[in-house]
Amino acid sequence: MAEESVLTDDFIRQLMNVGEVDILVGLATDNNAGTVGPILRTIQAGILKSFPRERAVIINADGGSRDGTPELVTGASVDDVRRAYSGQTLRTLHSVSTRYAASPSSEAALRTILAAAELLRAKACAVISPESTNIEPEWISRLLRPVYHENFDLVTPIYRRHKFEGLLMRNLLYPMTRAVYGRRLREPYASEFGFSGRLGNDFLARDIWEHDGARLGREMELVISAITGNYRICQTFLGTKERVERRGADLVPAMRQTVAVLFSAMDTTFSFWSNTHGSQAIPTTGPESDVALEHLRINRKRLKQMFSDGVAELEPVFESILSASTLSALQHIASLGEEEFRYPAELWSRTVYEFAASYHKSVISRDHIIQALAPLYRGRIFTFLVENRSGSAEDVESNIENLCCEFERSKPYLLELCSGGK
């Protein structure tokens, strides 16, 4: 109960009125009035349909919305949804909303949900993104059932994505997490996931919250701590991942909340990952990958231009991060035209590992290291787009598998770099 101090008195009172629960679904919002209504109804439907006899609560952690999001959550009636499942529901379904801060923070939102889960002694919990407008009631069952009925501690999602969506996940996060931690986890950074009360409590009890400062990407830290803590992990296929608006400016923030967390976690988990070899599959419900192939307009020319400009302009920064041979190889490919340009998997894995080692040694400001990786990532995805331009779903999957194998093959190099060499 040490985390009670995180929660406001009013929120604690509301939670005490709820009492102990079996199922908890967390919804972290920030001005999501446009989408939160249908999502909430789907969550209610999912709970009533799949867990009619269990005590359940929906916790809304709000980051200071000014569009009435919390009022929509607390005012949402469960009666309409209940009518659709009449005869099956035996319990009251509570919806509790709290404002954890005046400004949004994914870390504070997750902490609020974890603290509420601890206070209510929830057995199985799930976090749902307020932007997943295509959520279906089955998602709740798929995320919670493995925890509630099969004693898994963490359930991560697998989505149906376009072959050119989620490229940071496919080209860096998945291959590197797999190589470093030895688990074939498709979505190490998930906006929807399920977890056990045990994992949630253990993660909440870690001393990262007070001493580590406000950080992005705690969700990914939760996943890594589940892997390194040898918790039982599984994956479940949810469905189509809602396509988000794409802007070049979104890349660096996305890298800060994922790549920076992955690199940073390597400091504290060295003894685990340095003794991990190869990779093992994770129990999965549904297909391990599902790729959509329809046409998608992407400005490839701009990606190549930003890569070449980045390599030229950031040379003094790269000299502190990369080895001479890697930098020279990058300068060589940057000088090639679009037709001949190729950023091979071997060079990409070497680049990422040298960045990870430089981050580990803090050769320059860690945030600058993450920012410097962005133009190189653009070069890599240019190659990914070209390689898979006319590829089938199997071809895309095969290319991703080859990249993962390359990351696994190069892992001794990462170990060597992190153990002192450059």
Add this chain to the structure above:
Amino acid sequence: MREIIWAELTQATQEIVREFAHLLPRLIVMLIIAFAGWVIAYLLKWILRSVLRLAKFDRLSENSGASQLLNRADLPPSTELLSRFVFWVAWLGFILIGISVLGIGGLQQHIARFFLFLPRLFVAMFTIFFGLLAASFFSRAALLAAVNANLPSSRLLSVSIRTMITIFVVSMVFEELGLAEQTTRLAFGIAFGALMLGFAIAFGLGGRGLARQFLERRFVREKKSEKEDEPSPL
């Protein structure tokens, strides 16, 4: 005549011997202070070098760009240079204390002035080190932000920021040391003002298109062409 000369010589010799006898204990004290000072200064140097190595000061200095400057000037690494500097300042301080024991008229004032100057010297050194560190950090931050925002002439922007901060730091250091204060202040004002005016003219007249592009990117966030140019990372 011979007796007079002999008497004068004897008196002079006696005076020299008396003076020397008077000075000898002070000289010995001075030598002891200088020797003890050398030992203490050496110890300080050793302790400081160990602390700086432990704190990875060379890496910090490399990040600040100070190491590159030292390399170009054929000077030892910053850890070594700083510990040597502390050694010489400490030893010189002890030597001056020793000299003051000799009681030579006129030297006292210079010695006092030296000790009064020491804190300013240290402040100047800290200013230049952290100033260079700030110049390096902010110029690199600007370079990375400009490259990731796909702005043209990123390197120029970064070098300009580094130059501005360096000019600012150098003028602060000169002022702290009390060297040519008026000239430095005037030179700084002219250089900084000219740089700013140059930027204003270049950005306002020469770079109208660039300014529009920059402002559009900054404030018109919903441009369709930008939304569709990159695949979603997550």
